[in-house]
Amino acid sequence: MEPPRKGFDASTSVEPHDLLDASTDAAAVISADGVVVGWTRGAEALLGRPAPGVVGQPAARLLAVPEDPARAAGIAERCRAGMGWNGLVPVRHRDGRRIEIDLRVSAAFRMGGQECFLLSAREQRPQWTVGQSVLDGFLTRAPVGMAVMDLELRYIWLNDTLERFGGVPREQRLGHRLSELLPGLQAETLEGLMRKVLATGEPVTDYEYSGWSWADPHRQHAYSTSFFPLVDAEGTTTAVCYMVLDVTERWTARRILSLVNEAGTRIGTTLDVLETAQELADFAVPRFADFVAVDLLEPVLSTEGHGAWLTDAGPAPARPSMRRAGLQSVREGVPEAVVRIGEEVYFLPPPSDVNLLISGEPVLIPVLDPSDALWATEQPERAARIREFGVHSLISVPMRARNTALGLTTFARSLNTVPFGPDDVLLAQELVARAAVCVDNARRYTREHTAAVTLQRSLLPHALTGGTAVEVASSYLPADPTGGVGGDWFDVIPLSGARVGLVVGDVVGHGIGAAASMGRLRTAVQTLADMEMPPDELLAHLDDLVLRLSDEETERAPADRSTSTFTGATCLYAVYDPVSRRCSMARAGHPPPVIVTPDGHAYYPEIPAGPPLGLGGMAFEAAEIELAENSLLGLFTDGLIEGSDGDVESGMARLCEALARTEADLGTLCTSAVQQLMSEPQPDDIALLLARSHTLAADQVASWDVPADPAAVGHVRAAATRQVMDWGFPEQAITTELIVSELVTNAIRYADSPIRLRLLRDARLTCEVADASSTAPRLRHARSTDEGGRGLFLVAQLALRWGARYTAEGKIIWAEQEIP
Template identity: 45%
Template sequence: MDSRRFPFVDSMAGALLDADAVIVGWTPAAEELLAYRAEQVCGRPVRELLADRDSWPDLLAGYRDGVPWSGETVVRDGRGERLEIVFRVLPMARPASGDDPAHYLALGAPAALVARWRQDHAFTRELFLQDRVGLAVFDEQLRLVRTNTHLLPYSGVPVDLSGHRLADFLRAEDAEAVERHLWDVLRTGSPLVRAEERVRTLDDPRGGVVMAISAFRMQADGGRVIGLTALFNDVTEPHRARIRLELLHRATAAVGGSLSVTGTGEELASVLVPGLADRVVVDIAEAVFSGEEPGPDRDGFLLLRRTSVGDDDGPAGPAPGSPVLARAELAGTAGVDPEAAAAGRGPGELTVPLRARGLPLGRITARRDPGRLGFEPADLDLLREIAGRASLALDNARRYTREHRAAVGLQRSLLPPAEARTAAVTTAGVYLPTDPATGVGGDWFDVIPLSSARVALVAGDVVGHGLQATATMGRLRTAVRTLADLDLDPDELLVHLDDLVSQLVVEADEPDGDEWRARTRVDPVGATCVYAVYDPVSGRCSIAAAGHPPPAVVRPDGGVEYVALNPGPPLGVNGLPFEVTEIEPPQGGLLALYTDGLIEGGDGDLDQGMAELGRRLTDVMAADRPLRDCVRQVVSGLPAHRLADDVTLLLARIHRVPESDTAVWSIPADPAAVGGVRESASRRLREWGLEDLVFTTELVLSELVTNAIRYAGGPVEVRLIRAERLTCEVSDPSATQPRMRRARLTDEGGRGLYLVAQLTTRWGSRYTRHGKTIWAEQDLPAA
């Protein structure tokens, strides 16, 4: 047999035979294998050990020829058991004298063990013949002993690696990373399975390859570590594909989670650097930021805004926010940037468009440094895919921006100015939505000038958030202003407002077959409101509330107390009457109206929230700051995260009209008294320095007093108020409302109220507890 079938000699049984095949020597391994001691077999023919002695002649082939031969046979050991062995007979050289007989060395091993040896040999041989998997044997000092092929599939690796360390031909950081894994295997004995590391040779300028490294420790008999075997598999392409897929997922998640145009651009740049490029510039069309549809100008240019710059070495070129002018076709096509190509930068820079629904939204410019491999087709495909998904996100952000601006504009248009000043109060208000991103809700405040220098202060809260609540708020605010123009008392105004909300509830519950309304139907309409009327002449304030928290009164010394209201139910609940509470707030003090979002804490304890609000109001009063700063200071302590509810706060600083700026006369129901009141009023106007208003005021008073005496009887009260305007009031006990009409040419009368309306800024009438009051206002002359 071929000697290559018997490659191993360790642990093999050995016997020394003479020329007649008699055993003359026996090894300890033979004793162990066949269970015969040397004295039991020495001197006996070897054929006596065979299980089938008739096979002996076949085994003698070549015995006399003096050449080695191999074979297989079955022996019976000292335990009487049959054992199949493979043997090898080696002739021994005769002594030089030639007198000694020939001797032979017979070696044997169990057939199963030899078969396993042959398999191991074949496996090792074939493993080292592989050219797709790098195989390396290291000694205990991590020096290369043997490799099957080049360890890396490109230049920079020595032909003969025997005795080399990895650092001899790999970059130091790469060699250190690989050896760190191998030292762990040597130290612990735990196999290494597919650890991925990037390796680059010292001579090759390219980006290297990614290797999956597996390794196991080798030990000699007795457990002594003699080195390790490592397998290196090039997984560069699968690794790049996985990295690209992960980058795509990260980019999709990043740009898909933002409805901000700027935020989308910034997230896009941060994801692409350094995963895909060393520098990324995102330019977005200027129109996108305002929610408009972008398009080129007459010359074919599209105005872009440099939104974000991602760079490992810091920003370069125009900073974010800088305007960039580009041709529309450049923002709409993918490929190599013409400027980059002209500068010779080649495939290290591409420009990819941002487009959605046919609209050019901007572009992404990505660049790799010269020391890095240029973009491959797969990289460009990835950038196009990311740009496509980012374009959808940008278009969503653009449309959201447009809708958000419209919603915020609607809500802001429904709210009064944050600051106002009248003769009665100086006010400052603030509104904070629950969701700052949408900026819309149903809370509101209002400051409504009334007749005779009075003012109405309002705070309300509509159930829910968003545009539906904003629209309801707008309807209620308009209704309050309309009802306030009728000079109704606070309780009467809330009764009418309650009726309106009840109608809105009925409308919301009525099916009308409108599919859109059915899809967008929200919770039933509900609201709370507090309405206060302050008269700076009397210094009295009348307040009524519908399910709303009570206003707070802050004295000039900083003391705070809440108005002891008996609030009625929320608007639209059951139509119960409302109760009016009258107070006299101190001059120079504050009246605070608010919604429950300001006093609702995380635990919902309203008493604790009202105590905290009182403390803040005391602090701002002690600080003696402008009212707008006071409002900001009160709400500045609210949590920066999402509020539990919308917050509205209206602060009103109380003013009084001095007694010297009012005049009151009571006259009997006698037409002859009209002349006297005209003279008294004219005298008072001259004392006030309002000579320019004397003539007009005499005509107005003559008409109003004469009508009161003629149609209402007496007594009649006349009052002049000098505040922001000059107000003339005539009060009588009649509840009949006057009407202005256009008199015909043949009529002798009917032109009085028409004349009053033409001579004054505005006029009107209001019911009182004892009748009615007709009033007319005139602008004061410029100082």
């Protein structure tokens, strides 16, 4: 053990300021003869000496001073008396360092018949003491504002930092209350918090508020304040202290983030360029500015092109043409504006040029001087408005998105006396950047939607005519722009024999792809209808076409991800014959037509549903019904009957009610029916095709049975000529005679009986020869040495159109002539 130091009395107890803890401090057990018999890990950590190198060795080797046997004996006697000892002892660390330890020796005890002493120690580190001058300097010059208020909430002390925050000298504050000095700094609220602290004794921490100060009256600051009571030795509250920290930067960053987040929910709610621009102006006033104008470049507002100079790589005109798209002000009627919404504008803040829009940085004019020469020269009318309404600060931010220049947004302040600063420029950039992406999205969508609508309308029939067979009217409404253009289509196809084909279809999907697919299907239906196919066969061929298109687009999809796969369509095809008043129809997954009888009874005929086009492997069935004259046939797409509730059966019932009304004008009935069923925009296209059936009168049809005898050709030829003359068409008599002669002769020579000739007087003069053979006629070009083979060639030259169609009994060869 360390010997007693000079001047130390071993008989005097020294009480430690902090009790040692043998469970956590360094500890050792030493025998009465000074040998270490126990060494803890704490002792090993304190001196860096492991137990094997210490146990069994004299403890005096650990001391950093010479051994003092007399002092050690005195300590031992004191501990044997049960009193213990503690004091500071210098020891040597394993690395040679000298360290001071606070050592405590316990009362003597016996262990294994041997007298021992328990020692516990910890390193003694120097304590730092604060002088009064240091403490005064700390309180006075701390970067946190501090003040002490008496029980009447009057200033009795404050430091230099708080004096700078408020801009009020210390002499004017002492003895006065906060509400008397800074009434605009939420003084009453702050004093209320101080009264609460005095009443409860509980501190209030981190209360944030914003306001202005005399030190910086043109900028709003934010402060974080904490209050706590000051108590004396008896525990009596004598004053309240408050500490103030300027958190303007943190508050500004949080405000910017909050406004930008809110702008994300308020700007870009629609895919409309003008509405998005107006949403930006509405959001910024009065949150950020007193006046906002959003000006967009002409190509951005155009739906016909991208604009030749919208990217950085393109050349820009010296004077870009823009139009005002958004405008808002704190003053009613926006009197500050020189240009109104929709009008052309060429504004760029002086001295900026067109490069500001393409690659320039935001323009900040903290203090706007309308008398400046540039404003007076370049913007004289705006300079006058600036003076009139006291506009004193301005920020102009170019609107760009995806390397595309879109326009310019200008923010101005007039009633708000605080000028714009660098932080405001950051906020303006964030707001404009968020709006720019929405404007660009709306621009792209509008252009694509317009292209899809234009494509679809160009593919739909521009004028419908049903000849004398039917009176037709149609109504088409594109889908709500948010849903995209669909693939609905309808058509009226004139057929031979005064017949007419009625078709309505719906392609799955939306957009340009659906519109293009619709055009392909409509063309295919027209081609197949011209081949005189019955409805069920036409749908079968159309189904094969859709399957082939789907396979082609599926193979192309990996290479061209922009191509949407053709997934299918529905279709209804009907053929009406005004002579027999029979209507044959078939459908492929499409709703059945609605039929309204002349007496106003509306119903849906039983027609086999058939699978949608594109499934393949399933047959289509046709149904035939007889229509009374002036019956109404309505073909429609599912968008008309689905409605907002999605109840198809209810929609079909409403359609029956809408069409059952007595309405002389078919177009008016069609329009009113769509308006009655569609009270709000729908996510799908709507198509309605109405056809009112008519019948050919008996005097418009003439027919003869033809015997299978070549001599009969002359008789029917003469009869047909007389009939054409009786109808008042002498110019067509000779042509009709030749056509009848050739067609009847071919039927007698090459076809089977029965043979029948029929003349129809409709919009055109039609000659039909029916036989029982299914052999297809073939147009030949006979050589000069051939004696025959020119019959059909002659018919093709004389007739406006000719062709053949097949029936259950055989075929019909027909030829049409134009009637003057």
